[in-house]
Amino acid sequence: MRVTGTGHASMRIDTPAGSILCDPWVNPAYFASWFPFPDNSRLDWDTLGDVDYLYVSHLHRDHFDAAHLRRYVSKKATVLLPAFPTSEMEDELRELGFTKFLKAPNEEVVELDGGLKVMIQALTSPTDGPIGDSSLWVEYDGVRLLNQNDARPTDLSLFAELGHVHAHMLQFSGAIWYPMVYELPQAAKTAFGKQKRDRQFDRTWRYIDDLKADHVFPIAGPPCFLDDALWQFNDIHGDEGNIFPDQSVFLAEYAKVGGTNAVVLLPGSVAEITTGTCETTHPVPVAEFFANKVAHLEEMRERKRPIIEAEKASWRHPEIDVLKEMQRRIEPLLDESIYIAKGVGGPVRFDLVGYDGESVESIVVDFPGKQVRPYADEKVRYRFRTERALIEHLLHIGEVDWVNSLFLSCRFSAARIGQYNEFVYSFFKCLSEERLQYSEGWYDEHERAVDAEDITIGDWVVQRRCPHLKADLSRFGVVEGDQLTCQLHGWRFDLSSGRCLTSVGHKIRAHRVDEQSPAPAGESLS
Numbered sequence: 001m002r003v004t005g006t007g008h009a010s011m012r013i014d015t016p017a018g019s020i021l022c023d024p025w026v027n028p029a030y031f032a033s034w035f036p037f038p039d040n041s042r043l044d045w046d047t048l049g050d051v052d053y054l055y056v057s058h059l060h061r062d063h064f065d066a067a068h069l070r071r072y073v074s075k076k077a078t079v080l081l082p083a084f085p086t087s088e089m090e091d092e093l094r095e096l097g098f099t100k101f102l103k104a105p106n107e108e109v110v111e112l113d114g115g116l117k118v119m120i121q122a123l124t125s126p127t128d129g130p131i132g133d134s135s136l137w138v139e140y141d142g143v144r145l146l147n148q149n150d151a152r153p154t155d156l157s158l159f160a161e162l163g164h165v166h167a168h169m170l171q172f173s174g175a176i177w178y179p180m181v182y183e184l185p186q187a188a189k190t191a192f193g194k195q196k197r198d199r200q201f202d203r204t205w206r207y208i209d210d211l212k213a214d215h216v217f218p219i220a221g222p223p224c225f226l227d228d229a230l231w232q233f234n235d236i237h238g239d240e241g242n243i244f245p246d247q248s249v250f251l252a253e254y255a256k257v258g259g260t261n262a263v264v265l266l267p268g269s270v271a272e273i274t275t276g277t278c279e280t281t282h283p284v285p286v287a288e289f290f291a292n293k294v295a296h297l298e299e300m301r302e303r304k305r306p307i308i309e310a311e312k313a314s315w316r317h318p319e320i321d322v323l324k325e326m327q328r329r330i331e332p333l334l335d336e337s338i339y340i341a342k343g344v345g346g347p348v349r350f351d352l353v354g355y356d357g358e359s360v361e362s363i364v365v366d367f368p369g370k371q372v373r374p375y376a377d378e379k380v381r382y383r384f385r386t387e388r389a390l391i392e393h394l395l396h397i398g399e400v401d402w403v404n405s406l407f408l409s410c411r412f413s414a415a416r417i418g419q420y421n422e423f424v425y426s427f428f429k430c431l432s433e434e435r436l437q438y439s440e441g442w443y444d445e446h447e448r449a450v451d452a453e454d455i456t457i458g459d460w461v462v463q464r465r466c467p468h469l470k471a472d473l474s475r476f477g478v479v480e481g482d483q484l485t486c487q488l489h490g491w492r493f494d495l496s497s498g499r500c501l502t503s504v505g506h507k508i509r510a511h512r513v514d515e516q517s518p519a520p521a522g523e524s525l526s
């Protein structure tokens with residue numbers, strides 16, 4: 001089996017029974033904030049795109065690059081489609097000209113022509129990607145590969161049961177706006193960023209240990225930030241709180257925990273994988289490339305500047321009455337929202353900075369009041385500050401997912417009172433009837449589900465499943481004193497009160513081993 005690195009989370013897998021192109025991403029994403037790192041725009045995409053199968057793990061724009069798919073990927077390719085709850089991915093791909101789809105039954109091995117086998121695991125909670133993320137398992141002639149991508153299954157046993165895996169591709173770097181956009185003192189940002197960076201690596205080690213593959217390929221990040229306004233997010237400034245470590249940092253950290261089987265693929269690198277070997281060739285030596293990272297980024301920044309400027313020029317739509325249009329789009333959804341609106345529990349304020357860079361219009365999305373209205377000098381739990389032109393653009397294009405556009409762009413600042421509230425982001429990624437209904441249904445089901453089983457960790461008896469996304473706490477739970485940390489996403493819980501310390505709601509059931517079990521508390525969103 002041959003794997004060609006094509007940048008970020010993308011790769012091309014070649015076997016005698018067919019080729020699969022995964023997640024090709026070249027054009028900037030999220031308001032021209034993210035670019036693939038290292039640069040992959042000079043690869044021979046005409047040849048790379050001439051494949052038998054296309055696999056897109058999910059709809060995040062650093063995995064689903066519509067312009068690139070339209071221009072460069074053969075429309076004769078069969079799309080290996082994850083079993084997502086909504087038809088959005090298929091609809092978007094059909095619009096781009098793809099007509100052949102293999103709707104892979106979730107978590108079932110499918111045998112393709114010539115003995116090529118694939119299995120896709122689709123994750124479908126409202127917090128998995130833009131309503132769905134997935135991993136692809138591939139087997140040919142006894143060689144097995146797992147492209148876990150940035151999916152976060154509770155464990156990898158499903159794949160391990162299919163036989164020893166030879167190549168494991170997985171995310172190790174950050175892909176979010178936290179904590180950089182928060183209006184916090186720099187020292188606090190650095191401390192939170194460092195915690196986050198450590199947690200990302202801990203999670204990666206856990207997954208690697210789960211599968212024990214012969215070779216581990218760090219993929220799916222980091223992106224690079226080429227706009228001057230975002231340049232500081234590149235991990236080139238010696239900031240220990242930067243959440244975007246690159247592959248060379250991965251190698252160093254992995255070595256510290258005893259890892260010796262990592263393989264870094266640059267765009268254009270080729271790995272020939274057998275059941276016993278992995279031989280790689282690179283366009284330039286990997287260590288040399290990373291030693292010259294700053295020069296690479298600076299050259300790329302100059303080359304891509306006109307693209308960024310052209311994108312920026314397209315965002316303004318002064319003819320749009322933002323308040324009125326937000327009312328028209330959002331109020332019907334507020335009316336329908338039960339669980340998410342209750343979970344947000346208060347007003348969320350958007351401060352929109354005008355074209356002059358100073359004037360500000362404040363709009364409130366009032367979840368309890370079910371309306372969008374001008375800010376009324378009230379206390380809000382969440383406040384976002386961004387350029388008015390970005391919101392105009394989102395309204396102009398009818399964007400249904402503001403996470404997969406505005407928030408991932410990092411072109412905003414945020415402040416909040418109290419804990420992180422995941423329902424805020426769940427709502428703003430569900431600005432369509434279809435998405436909102438699905439998410440409301442999912443929360444409804446999970447709120448009603450009773451997690452009856454308890455386990456013992458140290459001095460504590462706790463429910464087996466994490467209140468966040470149901471990770472098995474006998475594997476992911478770490479107790480220190482009265483606090484439990486679930487290492488899947490790093491959420492923390494105070495066991496003596498059951499309170500989640502990371503997000504609103506999500507109470508955990510727990511008591512000391514030598515105490516009586518309390519009556520089931522149930523989960524409260526308020």
Ligand code: FES
Binds near residue numbers: 469470487488489490
């Ligand atoms: S499942 Fe996300 S922190 Fe436990």
